[in-house]
Amino acid sequence: xxxxxxxxxxxxxxxxxxxxxxxxxxxxxxxxxxxxxxxxxxxxxxxxxxxxxxxxxxxxxxxxxxxxxxxxxxxxxxxxxxxxxxxxxxxxxxxxxxxxxxxxxxxxxxxxxxxxxxxxxxxxxxxxxxxxxxxxxxxxxxxxxxxxxxxxxxxxxxxxxxxxxxxxxxxxxxxxxxxxxxxxxxxxxxxxxxxxxxxxxxxxxxxxxxxxxxxxxxxxxxxxxxxxxxxxxxxxxxxxxxxxxxxxxxxxxxxxxxxxxxxxxxxxxxxxxxxxxxxxxxxxxxxxxxxxxxxxxxxxxxxxxxxxxxxxxxxxxxxxxxxxxxxxxxxxxxxxxxxxxxxxxxxxxxxxxxxxxxxxxxxxxxxxxxxxxxxxxxxxxxxxxxxxxxxxxxxxxxxxxxxxxxxxxxxxxxxxxxxxxxxxxxxxxxxxxxxxxxxxxxxxxxxxxxxxxxxxxxxxxxxxxxxxxxxxxxxxxxxxxxxxxxxxxxxxxxxxxxxxxxxxxxxxxxxxxxxxxxxxxxxxxxxxx
Amino acid sequence: xxxxxxxxxxxxxxxxxxxxxxxxxxxxxxxxxxxxxxxxxxxxxxxxxxxxxxxxxxxxxxxxxxxxxxxxxxxxxxxxxxxxxxxxxxxxxxxxxxxxxxxxxxxxxxxxxxxxxxxxxxxxxxxxxxxxxxxxxxxxxxxxxxxxxxxxxxxxxxxxxxxxxxxxxxxxxxxxxxxxxxxxxxxxxxxxxxxxxxxxxxxxxxxxxxxxxxxxxxxxxxxxxxxxxxxxxxxxxxxxxxxxxxxxxxxxxxxxxxxxxxxxxxxxxxxxxxxxxxxxxxxxxxxxxxxxxxxxxxxxxxxxxxxxxxxxxxxxxxxxxxxxxxxxxxxxxxxxxxxxxxxxxxxxxxxxxxxxxxxxxxxxxxxxxxxxxxxxxxxxxxxxxxxxxxxxxxxxxxxxxxxxxxxxxxxxxxxxxxxxxxxxxxxxxxxxxxxxxxxxxxxxxxxxxxxxxxxxxxxxxxxx
Numbered sequence: 001x002x003x004x005x006x007x008x009x010x011x012x013x014x015x016x017x018x019x020x021x022x023x024x025x026x027x028x029x030x031x032x033x034x035x036x037x038x039x040x041x042x043x044x045x046x047x048x049x050x051x052x053x054x055x056x057x058x059x060x061x062x063x064x065x066x067x068x069x070x071x072x073x074x075x076x077x078x079x080x081x082x083x084x085x086x087x088x089x090x091x092x093x094x095x096x097x098x099x100x101x102x103x104x105x106x107x108x109x110x111x112x113x114x115x116x117x118x119x120x121x122x123x124x125x126x127x128x129x130x131x132x133x134x135x136x137x138x139x140x141x142x143x144x145x146x147x148x149x150x151x152x153x154x155x156x157x158x159x160x161x162x163x164x165x166x167x168x169x170x171x172x173x174x175x176x177x178x179x180x181x182x183x184x185x186x187x188x189x190x191x192x193x194x195x196x197x198x199x200x201x202x203x204x205x206x207x208x209x210x211x212x213x214x215x216x217x218x219x220x221x222x223x224x225x226x227x228x229x230x231x232x233x234x235x236x237x238x239x240x241x242x243x244x245x246x247x248x249x250x251x252x253x254x255x256x257x258x259x260x261x262x263x264x265x266x267x268x269x270x271x272x273x274x275x276x277x278x279x280x281x282x283x284x285x286x287x288x289x290x291x292x293x294x295x296x297x298x299x300x301x302x303x304x305x306x307x308x309x310x311x312x313x314x315x316x317x318x319x320x321x322x323x324x325x326x327x328x329x330x331x332x333x334x335x336x337x338x339x340x341x342x343x344x345x346x347x348x349x350x351x352x353x354x355x356x357x358x359x360x361x362x363x364x365x366x367x368x369x370x371x372x373x374x375x376x377x378x379x380x381x382x383x384x385x386x387x388x389x390x391x392x393x394x395x396x397x398x399x400x401x402x403x404x405x406x407x408x409x410x411x412x413x414x415x416x417x418x419x420x421x422x423x424x425x426x427x428x429x430x431x432x433x434x435x436x437x438x439x440x441x442x443x444x445x446x447x448x449x450x451x452x453x454x455x456x457x458x459x460x461x462x463x464x465x466x467x468x469x470x471x472x473x474x475x476x477x478x479x480x481x482x483x484x485x486x487x488x489x490x491x492x493x494x495x496x497x498x499x500x501x502x503x504x505x506x507x508x509x510x511x512x513x514x515x516x517x518x519x520x521x522x523x524x525x526x527x528x529x
Numbered sequence: 530x531x532x533x534x535x536x537x538x539x540x541x542x543x544x545x546x547x548x549x550x551x552x553x554x555x556x557x558x559x560x561x562x563x564x565x566x567x568x569x570x571x572x573x574x575x576x577x578x579x580x581x582x583x584x585x586x587x588x589x590x591x592x593x594x595x596x597x598x599x600x601x602x603x604x605x606x607x608x609x610x611x612x613x614x615x616x617x618x619x620x621x622x623x624x625x626x627x628x629x630x631x632x633x634x635x636x637x638x639x640x641x642x643x644x645x646x647x648x649x650x651x652x653x654x655x656x657x658x659x660x661x662x663x664x665x666x667x668x669x670x671x672x673x674x675x676x677x678x679x680x681x682x683x684x685x686x687x688x689x690x691x692x693x694x695x696x697x698x699x700x701x702x703x704x705x706x707x708x709x710x711x712x713x714x715x716x717x718x719x720x721x722x723x724x725x726x727x728x729x730x731x732x733x734x735x736x737x738x739x740x741x742x743x744x745x746x747x748x749x750x751x752x753x754x755x756x757x758x759x760x761x762x763x764x765x766x767x768x769x770x771x772x773x774x775x776x777x778x779x780x781x782x783x784x785x786x787x788x789x790x791x792x793x794x795x796x797x798x799x800x801x802x803x804x805x806x807x808x809x810x811x812x813x814x815x816x817x818x819x820x821x822x823x824x825x826x827x828x829x830x831x832x833x834x835x836x837x838x839x840x841x842x843x844x845x846x847x848x849x850x851x852x853x854x855x856x857x858x859x860x861x862x863x864x865x866x867x868x869x870x871x872x873x874x875x876x877x878x879x880x881x882x883x884x885x886x887x888x889x890x891x892x893x894x895x896x897x898x899x900x901x902x903x904x905x906x907x908x909x910x911x912x913x914x915x916x917x918x919x920x921x922x923x924x925x926x927x928x929x930x931x932x933x934x935x936x937x938x939x940x941x942x943x944x945x946x947x948x949x950x951x952x953x954x955x956x957x958x959x960x961x962x963x964x965x966x967x968x969x970x971x972x973x974x975x976x977x978x979x980x981x982x983x984x985x986x987x988x989x990x991x992x993x
Binding site for chain 2: 028071072073074075112115137140141144145147148151152155156162163166167170171174175178179181182185186188189
């Protein structure tokens with residue numbers, strides 16, 4: 001084995017950083033060299049993470065591949081990394097989308113390539129670090145570090161209003177994070193540790209209900225702005241519209257997941273009473289986000305802006321699943337986060353393909369593209385269907401599980417969610433229709449070249465993943481089973497005891513996926529505790 | 530003991546004719562300081578207990594020397610361009626450095642006052658060193674007039690203290706103050722006057738008006754020197770006085786200091802937003818930083834004082850670094866201190882742009898830089914002492930700060946270069962910039978050694 005268990009996370013985390021440092025040493029003006037080295041390390045970053053796929057031990061509680069070293073003894077901060085099922089899924093998504101994003105920039109970015117690839121790789125390290133950190137201070141540092149490269153990606157390589165969009169993005173997200181910093185300090189002075197594992201493993205009421213409520217809001221703004229939940233979403237359309245393609249892919253694919261990850265890693269398990277108390281508000285905001293995002297999509301004239309608002313709607317599904325607080329809702333939410341990375345990342349790549357050819361993103365400029373670009377049309381169709389939740393494709397699994405999870409708690413929530421799905425189908429298909437079908441009305445579109453090999457290389461992996469999750473999501477459910485159980489037990493210790501059979505028998509997807517014996521053994525273990 | 534002191538005194542008599550001798554002086558002084566590192570926590574006093582050499586002094590002495598060395602390295606080329614290359618410049622710098630040293634080790638009101646004036650008078654001259662520049666003259670005059678006034682107020686406060694204790698020795702005064710009745714009028718009056726004088730020196734609101742003009746007018750290396758070394762020295766004096774004499778009456782000044790801190794953060798951060806001159810912008814931002822540092826005193830616990838020390842130490846490096854980049858931009862015919870002069874710096878001199886980025890991120894308090902750790906410690910102390918509202922105000926003021934700091938970045942990285950000339954970095958500047966960057970990043974990524982150094986300096990009033 002190339003890396004031992006204690007080294008593999010470091011290897012994944014620092015491969016992009018090493019790439020960035022190497023690029024730093026290559027003099028400017030050699031664009032081709034920077035492109036090659038950037039792509040090499042983008043691919044390497046993915047490659048070193050692949051062993052996790054078979055080395056990650058499914059069904060094990062707690063964190064794996066843990067690295068724990070003294071870092072700042074004066075304040076008790078440790079350098080602690082580790083992943084559980086949730087972060088495992090997100091780390092894999094990050095390394096995959098990171099490699100794809102770098103590859104997608106090959107011909108799109110032709111100015112200041114050195115800085116561009118350095119920043120993309122730094123961003124990669126920042127995001128991976130945030131998913132892996134098990135120490136509050138370390139987590140916060142990575143959480144903020146990733147803002148800086150993203151600012152530059154938007155501000156330097158974006159389109160017309162890029163400066164405005166970049167600083168808006170930075171200030172919005174920073175506004176949330178600084179309050180979280182105070183929350184972290186408050187946690188420290190109550191729990192007397194900066195170790196996330198200790199706080200997670202602590203017996204249920206670690207913080208008083210009163211303090212939980214304060215902490216919940218301190219963390220809420222950081223995460224809600226990142227997700228972004230309605231009404232904190234206004235930075236997103238600007239940032240997406242102005243960012244270069246790779247920036248949008250990373251932003252939608254990974255950065256937004258920071259928010260939902262934060263809810264699942266911090267808010268839910270650490271402040272359970274507060275979460276229950278504010279659950280209604282969270283659900284209402286999620287439902288508004290679903291419907292509002294979808295309605296706004298209908299009115300957009302800019303393709304990227306449309307997809308940006310669709311992110312608001314889709315991510316609101318994820319928060320709906322989270323705050324439903326049922327196993328299916330949570331699992332569905334994580335799967336939907338993965339799906340959103342795949343399909344929305346794919347949609348941004350699609351827009352990038354068109355933008356490179358026509359240098360416009362206006363929907364009215366296109367029409368009838370299926371004629372000159374048949375293969376593009378096919379792939380675009382698949383990604384559209386995956387995004388709107390067509391069965392056999394990934395979106396269906398996630399949305400279905402979320403709705404099923406929400407339905408368990410309150411039928412009205414699920415009903416509103418369904419409205420969102422219908423609207424989602426409407427705006428995505430309408431967009432497809434306006435761009436691809438009909439006659440070529442604009443002469444500039446008549447002889448657009450179809451996809452080239454590199455563009456296939458960026459899109460095909462996403463299409464394959466979409467099919468895989470859509471057809472055989474069992475491994476995903478298995479990976480997520482244990483961490484989701486641990487979350488649910490925080491709220492309802494009786495959940496698995498009261499319904500030892502229903503989660504399996506009443507839910508067809510689960511019945512296929514989770515071998516009953518496995519479920520019982522985990523249940524037995526918890527009962528033993 | 531005496532030998533070491535002579536070493537400091539010698540510097541000014543060297544009348545250094547060039548930067549090298551000056552650097553040499555700083556180096557020897559540094560060696561002497563290094564030998565002092567083992568002094569006991571209580572310190573060793575000398576000269577009839579009028580000075581005391583303790584870890585507190587060693588810590589601040591190190592900051593002064595580092596800042597002096599950095600500024601000397603920056604000055605050589607700058608003075609050549611300005612055509613004002615005179616030996617007195619370095620002599621004055623060292624002269625003020627001696628003043629700072631005594632400020633940090635003085636244990637007697639007379640010594641402290643003389644040290645303060647030694648430092649300040651050298652600065653009055655230095656800030657007006659560009660004789661042919663009107664801004665320089667204006668700044669210097671303002672600095673002199675307001676400075677003299679504030680010194681007068683401070684002297685009045687000192688005289689009140691002498692009146693209460695019948696001695697100028699800090700220890701004696703501390704004992705005398707401790708037995709005064711609560712809410713004693715004389716004591717409060719002395720507190721108000723001393724605090725006003727000190728707040729002027731550190732440029733805290735409402736005694737800050739001189740700072741932007743002086744920074745803008747002074748030669749850029751001197752602006753850097755004022756903003757880091759003079760500020761550190763004034764903080765040393767402030768800490769020495771507040772932690773010894775006024776510690777027993779802490780309840781009387783905590784409120785005032787927190788108001789001053791919040792006002793400084795407010796004014797500094799909001800006024801900086803509209804500035805178009807880089808040096809004025811940094812001047813206002815430094816007022817904001819003073820607010821953050823003062824919050825450590827408001828918290829007043831070990832972590833807060835450690836945070837202050839860490840903040841002052843690292844601020845010396847990253848703020849000097851930012852000024853160093855502006856110095857690099859000074860070329861024949863180009864002043865280089867307007868925001869527009871930064872336009873497209875990434876194309877013209879990538880190294881300078883990247884360095885400036887690091888310093889600016891640190892000033893804004895974004896990890897992984899020293900500025901973040903400094904702010905973290907301050908917030909830490911505030912939460913620890915239950916100053917929640919202050920903590921929330923303090924973190925929220927990061928936002929306007931980020932806004933104007935990122936204007937600098939946007940000018941460097943996004944705007945098209947207006948002029949095509951490529952600023953060149955001289956070897957001296959390379960050393961200064963590299964040192965500043967190394968400290969900024971090291972203290973941000975692995976702050977432990979710096980934190981130890983800061984804790985080592987702590988003068989704990991609680992034990993007295």
